[in-house]
Amino acid sequence: MTSTPPPGDPAPTAAPTPTGPVHVIGEILHSRRTGAYQHVTLAAPDVAERVRPGTVVALTAGEPRLGRRLFWVRGVRTVGGFGSAVEIVVEPTGPGSRWVAELPVGARLPVTGPLGRPFSLPRDPVSCVLVGEEVAAACLYPLALRLKERGCAVTMLLGARSESHLLAALEARRTARSVTVVTADGSVGRKGPADDLFGAALPEVLERAAADVVYAAATTPSLARVARAAEHHGAWCQTALTQPGVCGTGLCQGCAVPVAGEDGLVRSARACADGPVFRGDRVRWDELAGGAP
Amino acid sequence: MTSTPPPGDPAPTAAPTPTGPVHVIGEILHSRRTGAYQHVTLAAPDVAERVRPGTVVALTAGEPRLGRRLFWVRGVRTVGGFGSAVEIVVEPTGPGSRWVAELPVGARLPVTGPLGRPFSLPRDPVSCVLVGEEVAAACLYPLALRLKERGCAVTMLLGARSESHLLAALEARRTARSVTVVTADGSVGRKGPADDLFGAALPEVLERAAADVVYAAATTPSLARVARAAEHHGAWCQTALTQPGVCGTGLCQGCAVPVAGEDGLVRSARACADGPVFRGDRVRWDELAGGAP
Amino acid sequence: MSANAARIPGPVMNAAGCGGTGRELAAYGDLSALGAFVTRTITLTPRTGGSMPRVVETPSGLLHAVGLQNPGLDRFLATELPWLVRQGARVVVSIAGESVVEHAELARRVGQSPGVAAVEVDLAEPDPPAWGLLETREPIASALVATRVISSCRRELPRDVPLLAKLRPDPVRVVDQAYGLLEAGVDGLVVGHALPALMPDGRSGALSGPALFPVARRCVAELAAAVPDLPVIGCGGVGSTADAHAMLDAGAVAVQIGTALLHDPTAVHRIAAGVGGDRRHDTGGAR
Amino acid sequence: MSANAARIPGPVMNAAGCGGTGRELAAYGDLSALGAFVTRTITLTPRTGGSMPRVVETPSGLLHAVGLQNPGLDRFLATELPWLVRQGARVVVSIAGESVVEHAELARRVGQSPGVAAVEVDLAEPDPPAWGLLETREPIASALVATRVISSCRRELPRDVPLLAKLRPDPVRVVDQAYGLLEAGVDGLVVGHALPALMPDGRSGALSGPALFPVARRCVAELAAAVPDLPVIGCGGVGSTADAHAMLDAGAVAVQIGTALLHDPTAVHRIAAGVGGDRRHDTGGAR
Ligand SMILES: Cc1cc2nc3c(=O)[nH]c(=O)nc-3n(C[C@H](O)[C@H](O)[C@H](O)COP(=O)(O)OP(=O)(O)OC[C@H]3O[C@@H](n4cnc5c(N)ncnc54)[C@H](O)[C@@H]3O)c2cc1C
Ligand SMILES: Cc1cc2nc3c(=O)[nH]c(=O)nc-3n(C[C@H](O)[C@H](O)[C@H](O)COP(=O)(O)OP(=O)(O)OC[C@H]3O[C@@H](n4cnc5c(N)ncnc54)[C@H](O)[C@@H]3O)c2cc1C
Ligand SMILES: Cc1cc2nc3c(=O)[nH]c(=O)nc-3n(C[C@H](O)[C@H](O)[C@H](O)COP(=O)(O)O)c2cc1C
Ligand SMILES: Cc1cc2nc3c(=O)[nH]c(=O)nc-3n(C[C@H](O)[C@H](O)[C@H](O)COP(=O)(O)O)c2cc1C
Ligand code: FES
Ligand code: FES
16 A cells, blocks of 8 residues: 655645635633533634634643644634634543633633635535534534535434534524434434444435435544445535544644545545545545554 | 761651641632732641741642742631631742732642741740841741740841832831831832842841841842841841752752751751751851852 | 755754645745755655554653655655745755665655755654664664765765754764764764654654753753764754754754644744844854 | 562652652651652762752753762661661662772662662663763663672672662663663662753753653563563653553553652652552562
């Protein structure tokens, strides 16, 4: 297996164009707990304007931690006096995410973004199914809005271990034509098995929506299954990966994802710079699960 | 020159007696800026009860800083609901002291104390002159109270670069029979040269008070001069040193002070555990200034 | 001091493997504003790199086991290098080989490419055998191998392209190594790399970042005292302009910024601006 | 494994030079509750120590240049040791000498004193020449000196007093050193000391603390793989029970706590309680 990150072509994140990332000092404007998640609004001059659905922002995680923590952009807002701001959803699980979640309003911290390649949007008003699991579903909300603007039919399939980990199903109903909810414990929506949350619902939803395109943001095992189901259904599929890494900016090669190129050769792509959105049929899901690059 | 820290005799700080130090989680109860200093009151269960004038508490300085920062105990208070608390005065100069000064009320942090050997109190109601410079003067306030309780005549000589760095001269007047103030810029009290703040006032104050004992807490150069003046005057002198070190608990031997023993041999004592209070005639001031241990 | 010593770029550049392909860094500032852009370490054939996780946090440091992921020499010379040269970057190409012969080939072909400001031979991988590289650390025999690597690279490179060797930040051994490499024709040293360490899961990894700054700085000071004529680039834990000045004060002619860039992608531009006109390496290594 | 291996105390003790005289540590918990109490390094004659500042902060670490301040052997044996023994502490006496003969004398006299649980020879001072100590690091000749130090200490010590050697945390070299010392009769190793580094003011110093934990742990793993019969005590950056377990999991039979104690004087008691009954070294070094 030969492998390199795609060279040659100027990556949209790397070129110093208005869509490229900037590094600024952000400020916490709002921070509110809902269920298992902390919803944080961050003034970040110049970042918000450049955001496209599927990109992320990188935040510091407090001394002496040197890795950055990535967060999907949940939305963009205009905030009086601050220009525009980004909304992120933080699940406080480890020291870095807890640090971010506990920052008081007014706290300032370095923000880098938007980072990564966004979801590609279809040219035509096709039928789109958006599959979102837990906090990763955050990136689907701005996507749903853009798709709707383009006249696409948006169907959403949302899943989580329980209601408190389900992200904004109510809001989904405002944008999407139809919303299906699955939880592992059955606390809301259908009950789906914990080890294959979307298993039963997915083929059914794809069928019902006559899906042309599937967008998914979920854990890696779920993404692998969604990609397979989409292929089976004959839909074009894009997956947003949450692959660990430290810099988020494409500098360290720490976030390897095995991706097949046009030429069929598998290369080690950087999840943060070459992704986080990849075509579902290009990612080598088995190797990824096995820890291989 | 042979040298060791005084062995043999059980140091008051080391023996696990009720006067020994404890390591507890403290909580900021009050924090108020006055002039150049932050006055911080810290709930510290069991610490306050053990404090004697001249001892210090050690605080952490925030990740990733591993050294402790020492602060003179300015006073001890009873605080409803928290038992007793210690008052310290923080001059925010570097990252550690700024971190402490900026801690909000309610913040919790490890506190170790009381540390070090306190001032020795005279058996008889003699005449005592207390010389305090800037923030170091903090440790003289509890001392003045104890001396007054014992019927000693207390005279205070306080100095600072300017009024904002002068510690509580008003309160001094409540305890002391007489208070003399010197500032380098003349903003309050007499004007004394910056390089020898107490030079002019000291012999005069010692004379006027007919000092039997001199207690001093100041920068090292000032302490050296006070010790010399006291010796010249024939008074017994105790000096409280602010010698840098990292642990504050006597474990690292990082805070060396050259001290002559009863036998005349100079040993390298630990400022934090064998001090911070030393007899003025025992410290080798010249070697100390020269950086030698 | 060799005539090439004055050609060593500086005073502030990124460290190998911490600047991506250059394109990512270019988003945060002109590459031509840096003393140099240092590439990932390039090997003769493409490398996929190691398994995940590849980079994890440790107190004030990072542990990495990236495994020299790179596109291989051909692809690098065809696509990445020309792009970097077009940006006006002074490009330092980092190379590593599996044999002396491979090193020589890498040096020859890199040296023939237009726009290369210097070649940096990575003799400091914390775990060369794990990545199929030449063992140049220990015992004495391997030190001789390092000398042969440098002398054959020197032979293959155009006379006016400075040859740098990157050494492990080992204060006890770095001076002895430097003497050998100086004789072999090296123009300058980069000291040092990340330290051999253990990943949390028990694999071999390497420690970089502020944690090791005082160790790297010690190496620079030892070299400056022992081999004053050999320019040394200080690398290891530099994260601020103050750190850079401390490294220069210890005797370095330039600094490289690695881990700090992963935390703050503007770090190398910020420090380059901070150190500013202070290009003391231009004076011929005067300290 | 030597019969003495099972006598090596553990699993949690303080590191040499970070427990004061013992009296200060006793204020925060019974010394008898620890696996052992390790003394400062004791030399034949008293030492004043280095100039100020002696210990300064660095990111997630400390730099020290204490210079082995200690009261000398006579005074130590007359006052400090008996006090420690009376407290019920298992006392590990750390020693360092200026010659092989001095090491032998130190071992003989310490070994004759009642209540000594083990002797730890400090072969890992980052800057031995600076403090007038024997150079035991490099080149090869010095490694032979280390072997002679250990064999002569072994000869002078009572048969049942375990002899430990403390080595520098150098993953590249530690295994070779271990083989030599094992032949010379060492019963166990302490790995490692602080790393050679530079103080901010340019003097030589040594780096300790969490910053170097992954490096020390790597050394332990290398030794456990290469010399499984030689018990290794892991030292370097251990600051929590989780760190201690990670060190034990890498193959250590015990851990020592240094820098963490300077930050939190209860650290060694806290970690000893946390690791608790998990005295796997008692099983004869089973990992
Ligand atoms: C593209 C992308 C988008 C993300 N979006 C979000 C989001 O919108 N909301 C949110 O709460 N979190 C998100 N994450 C995860 C987030 O960045 C942190 O990794 C996670 O919060 C754990 O960090 P921690 O410091 O709390 O835990 P720690 O355990 O301290 O994490 C330490 C390191 O482990 C890695 N890591 C641990 N857990 C994960 C994980 N689940 N995913 C990726 N890396 C991990 C990280 O590299 C981190 O440096 C995203 C991650 C990626 C890669
Ligand atoms: C016995 C004693 C009593 C003290 N009492 C007080 C007090 O009541 N109020 C107060 O504000 N400060 C006091 N200090 C000084 C205080 O502990 C800190 O050292 C000082 O605030 C500087 O720390 P920093 O982190 O802000 O600065 P930094 O520059 O980051 O200090 C770094 C290190 O330098 C050393 N250091 C730097 N400046 C000093 C200094 N002036 N004195 C001693 N060490 C220094 C310390 O060891 C510290 O670890 C006392 C120090 C000692 C030794
Ligand atoms: C993620 C990562 C990848 C690295 N890759 C390389 C490399 O390919 N070649 C190399 O010579 N050094 C490599 N290094 C080492 C750095 O160039 C640098 O020498 C080291 O990290 C110390 O500097 P720092 O503390 O500023 O990071 C890498 C370091 C990191 C953290
Ligand atoms: C202030 C200080 C003094 C030390 N003195 C000694 C010593 O006398 N003898 C010795 O063998 N090691 C000494 N060390 C090294 C420690 O014992 C230990 O090996 C090293 O600090 C690494 O462990 P740590 O990271 O837990 O501190 C000292 C370390 C420090 C920080
Ligand atoms: S996280 Fe560093 S390249 Fe992706
Ligand atoms: S500061 Fe550590 S012994 Fe005094």
